[in-house]
Amino acid sequence: EAQVTQNPRYLITVTGKKLTVTCSQNMNHEYMSWYRQDPGLGLRQIYYSMNVEVTDKGDVPEGYKVSRKEKRNFPLILESPSPNQTSLYFCASKGSYNSPLHFGNGTRLTVT
Amino acid sequence: AQKITQTQPGMFVQEKEAVTLDCTYDTSDPSYGLFWYKQPSSGEMIFLIYQGSYDQQNATEGRYSLNFQKARKSANLVISASQLGDSAMYFCAMRESVTGGGNKLTFGTGTQLKVEL
Numbered sequence: 001e002a003q004v005t006q007n008p009r010y011l012i013t014v015t016g017k018k019l020t021v022t023c024s025q026n027m028n029h030e031y032m033s034w035y036r037q038d039p040g041l042g043l044r045q046i047y048y049s050m051n052v053e054v055t056d057k058g059d060v061p062e063g064y065k066v067s068r069k070e071k072r073n074f075p076l077i078l079e080s081p082s083p084n085q086t087s088l089y090f091c092a093s094k095g096s097y098n099s100p101l102h103f104g105n106g107t108r109l110t111v112t
Numbered sequence: 113a114q115k116i117t118q119t120q121p122g123m124f125v126q127e128k129e130a131v132t133l134d135c136t137y138d139t140s141d142p143s144y145g146l147f148w149y150k151q152p153s154s155g156e157m158i159f160l161i162y163q164g165s166y167d168q169q170n171a172t173e174g175r176y177s178l179n180f181q182k183a184r185k186s187a188n189l190v191i192s193a194s195q196l197g198d199s200a201m202y203f204c205a206m207r208e209s210v211t212g213g214g215n216k217l218t219f220g221t222g223t224q225l226k227v228e229l
Contacts, residue, residue, distance in 0.1 A: 031215075033217070035219070040121075040221060041221060042116075042118075042203060042219045042220050042221035042222050043203065043205075043219040044219070045216065045217065045218065045219075048214070048216065050214050050215075056210075056212070056214055058216070059218075088155070090157065092157075097145075097207075097215065098145055098162065098164060098207075100147055100149075100159040100162055101147075101157075101159070101205075101217060102159075103156065103157035105155065105156055106155050106156070
């Protein structure tokens with residue numbers, strides 16, 4: 001089944017404790033992206049990647065890191081999480097230029 | 113300026129009625145794309161419909177149609193014959209090219225639709 005898989009689904013952590021949210025897709029998509037969703041703000045793009053070893057900042061990249069060493073994986077790293085990074089995070093991928101994004105099921109992160 | 117504007121935070125519609133969800137956009141890219149997604153209470157993001165900037169006809173997918181008015185920069189979603197299962201958050205999104213050859217997808221803030229009996 002074609003899918004984008006994010007893990008974990010839920011994560012509660014404390015301020016400053018490094019964490020990684022994994023994202024993997026099995027559709028051989030070149031484009032991958034991370035979004036965060038907050039009430040009243042919609043989905044805001046954190047980082048995106050057009051291909052392996054190519055990443056670019058989105059609208060809200062501060063406090064986040066990404067890497068794209070393999071085509072299928074695009075992990076999101078929070079080196080020192082803070083409470084304002086409490087949010088619902090989505091990983092997504094897409095194939096061709098006009099294709100829609102395929103989303104993972106989301107990761108709900110709480111930073112206390 | 114906002115790239116994507118959805119001015120209706122919440123809407124109600126009677127079952128079996130049609131409803132229009134508004135979306136306006138702002139871009140200088142002549143080749144852009146517009147998408148609508150549905151997010152039910154379970155949280156997943158479901159793709160509904162796509163309209164390319166050069167498409168001559170309005171996109172349709174089953175009960176969903178996109179009222180694309182290029183000169184007004186609007187891309188409203190029309191849902192015909194609303195069903196209780198249409199109750200969800202709806203997001204409009206735009207894909208545009210960025211410097212360096214990449215492309216970026218920007219989402220609006222969403223419209224919460226509630227279908228009533």
